[in-house]
Amino acid sequence: MAENRNNILDRYTPGARLNHWINAILMICLVLSGMSLFHPSLFFLSDLFGGGVWTRIIHPWIGLLAMLSFLGLFIRFVRFNLWTRDDTAWMRNIKHVLAADEARVPEAGKYNAGQKLVFWFMCVLTILLLFSGLALWDSQFGHLTTIEQKRLAAVVHSLSAVILISVVIVHVYAAIWVRGTIRGMTRGSVTGGWAWRHHRKWLREEVDKPHKPA
Numbered sequence: 001m002a003e004n005r006n007n008i009l010d011r012y013t014p015g016a017r018l019n020h021w022i023n024a025i026l027m028i029c030l031v032l033s034g035m036s037l038f039h040p041s042l043f044f045l046s047d048l049f050g051g052g053v054w055t056r057i058i059h060p061w062i063g064l065l066a067m068l069s070f071l072g073l074f075i076r077f078v079r080f081n082l083w084t085r086d087d088t089a090w091m092r093n094i095k096h097v098l099a100a101d102e103a104r105v106p107e108a109g110k111y112n113a114g115q116k117l118v119f120w121f122m123c124v125l126t127i128l129l130l131f132s133g134l135a136l137w138d139s140q141f142g143h144l145t146t147i148e149q150k151r152l153a154a155v156v157h158s159l160s161a162v163i164l165i166s167v168v169i170v171h172v173y174a175a176i177w178v179r180g181t182i183r184g185m186t187r188g189s190v191t192g193g194w195a196w197r198h199h200r201k202w203l204r205e206e207v208d209k210p211h212k213p214a
């Protein structure tokens with residue numbers, strides 16, 4: 001359907017959206033294959049990847065691709081996620097945001113403090129998953145680690161995965177809860193009203209400059 005572009009702001013380039021959705025699909029495959037290896041009651045999920053042996057073989061490769069695509073997101077978005085004093089004040093007053101009264105917290109830039117925290121959790125957990133995963137990848141690096149290191153890596157890998165899955169659930173829930181956010185990542189644009197309500201500082205910056213989304 002045609003829409004009036006007067007009230008519309010570009011938020012994500014096609015490249016950024018492609019990068020994000022490739023990452024999301026890889027993460028879903030990673031979680032499903034990882035869960036099938038995590039506990040016998042979830043082993044049935046390995047049928048999605050051609051059985052237990054194939055799942056064990058491809059899980060680390062999907063992991064590497066997911067880490068690479070996350071690196072792309074990191075490079076694109078890190079500059080918008082740097083912490084400021086306003087973010088600390090925003091966090092202290094998060095109860096107002098949850099009560100849908102965002103006028104009582106400092107104006108948010110491209111991302112608010114909650115989104116920035118999610119971003120940094122994703123970064124740290126991704127690094128932990130990568131290194132613990134490499135230590136558990138016996139077919140490639142089994143000779144480089146001791147059994148004690150592998151045991152520690154298994155605990156770090158599972159704990160990081162559980163926390164990252166929870167963080168992604170929060171991320172998806174927030175994207176749905178704040179109405180008008182999802183279209184930013186699907187169509188690449190948001191309405192002026194959405195930006196005024198949730199990211200007013202970003203809106204002011206956008207109207208002041210020649211247009212170019214990240």
Ligand code: HEM
Pocket residue numbers: 011020023024027028070073074077078081110111115116119122168171172175181182183184185
């Ligand atoms: C599959 C379900 C997912 C949905 C529906 C979803 C939705 C979204 C939406 C709507 C945005 C734009 C938010 C805004 O412009 O304010 C966004 C941004 C983002 N998403 Fe997702 N996402 C999903 C999965 C993931 C996964 C699995 C990851 C990585 C582990 C991820 C990482 C990011 C990052 C890094 C950003 C930029 C936000 C920032 O830099 O703070 N997303 N997502």
